[in-house]
Amino acid sequence: MKIAVDAMGGDNAPATIVEGVERARDEQQAIEFVLYGDENQIRPLLKSDERISIVHTTEKIEMDEHPVKAVRRKKQASMVLAAHAVKDGEADAMFSAGSTGALLAAGLFIVGRIRGVDRPGLMPTLPSVNSDSGFVMLDVGANADNRPSQLYQYAVMGNFYARDVRGIKNPRVALLNNGTEPTKGDDLHQQTHQILAAAQGLNFIGNVESSSLLDGAADVVVTDGFTGNAALKAIEGTSHTLLHEIKAAIMNGGIKGKLGGLLLKGSIKGIVQKFDASRYGGAVLLGLQAPVVKAHGAADATTVYYTILQIQAMVENKTISKVIDYFAEHGVDSPTPTQD
Missing domain, CATH: 3.40.718.10 (Isopropylmalate Dehydrogenase)
Known part of the structure; x- marks a missing residue:
């Protein structure tokens, strides 16, 4: 599987992101990573580029920016490019420790919402x-x-x-x-x-x-x-x-x-x-067409590592596909409430 990583999101990025990704890479042979961010900052941190590639960009979304405006204006931001990789089928899932609001906007506008789900949670x-x-x-x-x-x-x-x-x-x-x-x-x-x-x-x-x-x-x-x-x-x-x-x-x-x-x-x-x-990983934006997982902005390398394992389990178990199939089969209506 391939995971798109917003390497510039988070308080301690890209150092903690790279460290956590490399630990997961070393232990999980089936995962490839694409890191989106400033290659001049990321490359010196890598011990090895085995199963890790970098898509260079110097643009990123800051925590204090308006989420929707930032996603729409910053087309080359690391978070936006990672979301497009998932949308275009170049990656199976996405990880970020950046702005929650921006990640939700990127998930909705780029990755896309599951048909039948009103609002991702x-x-x-x-x-x-x-x-x-x-x-x-x-x-x-x-x-x-x-x-x-x-x-x-x-x-x-x-x-x-x-x-x-x-x-x-x-x-x-x-x-x-x-x-x-x-x-x-x-x-x-x-x-x-x-x-x-x-x-x-x-x-x-x-x-x-x-x-x-x-x-x-x-x-x-x-x-x-x-x-x-x-x-x-x-x-x-x-x-x-x-x-x-x-x-x-x-x-x-x-x-x-x-x-x-x-x-x-x-x-x-x-x-x-x-x-x-x-050790429980990150928070999942459930309701999107692919796994999009958010770690806390202050996440350390251990949190990044466990979040990668969390994403791996979602992809391997095809959890999102099952949710998509469920709502396609059952439609958008919820059950009729019981009457007193």
């Missing part, structure tokens, strides 16, 4: 206490608001991904809400609950509250983009703060604190590893 994989595979949640920010039918589409796509890529045979699908009762929430959530409850082929387990997410209450969590983004940032911020406070308590606890930290070193390391988001 941004879907990360997040850690959970009771599961090594974690859980996926979408949408977490690609759309500010959604309709019930769009949340149903997210459930279908997330279900395919959890089975094909995460290896979960019968994923538990839940709706993020402010209570577990079916009647909880606003009209959007009540109508979505009815639709998901009536859907065939989904193991819908009902509503889930944000307090239960990290406990592994579900494998696929469906939500609107506004709520999902707020929940994601709350999880990230809380995890970062807790780990920082644990470290500070050990370091500032005198001899007893340091001794206790030494005794608990193995346990603490296990917790850190479990909640290390880098």
Whole structure:
């Protein structure tokens, strides 16, 4: 397979991008990479150009640019060229750590939306206490608001991904809400609950509250983009703060604190590893005609590496093709809500 890489996207590009790509290249013999970006910066970083080619361009999309305008005006930007490679069949998938908004625009306007999917959703994989595979949640920010039918589409796509890529045979699908009762929430959530409850082929387990997410209450969590983004940032911020406070308590606890930290070193390391988001890869823009995956702007080489493995699994399992076939067969209509 061939993966198109926006080598200039991200806070530490192209260094971390090249390092992560080379690690994946060295371990996965079936993958070829095309790096789009400034060859004068990329070439000196490469240890070997085996199965790696460079398409030179000095133009890139900055994080503070208007996403749609940047994609339309900067025809030679590294992200735009990588998206065109996927659109033209020159690559099977695309990776970027650049602007989320610009990547969404490039995905929509260049790669193209799956017929039957109204709006692509941004879907990360997040850690959970009771599961090594974690859980996926979408949408977490690609759309500010959604309709019930769009949340149903997210459930279908997330279900395919959890089975094909995460290896979960019968994923538990839940709706993020402010209570577990079916009647909880606003009209959007009540109508979505009815639709998901009536859907065939989904193991819908009902509503889930944000307090239960990290406990592994579900494998696929469906939500609107506004709520999902707020929940994601709350999880990230809380995890970062807790780990920082644990470290500070050990370091500032005198001899007893340091001794206790030494005794608990193995346990603490296990917790850190479990909640290390880098090993879960990037966030997928589900709903596009090909795998388009976004890593955090501050992603390190390890995150890039795991994101490449994530993309490899999507391509090998033909996950996007299955989603395309599903919506082609079932049309754009969501199931009829159940009546009270």
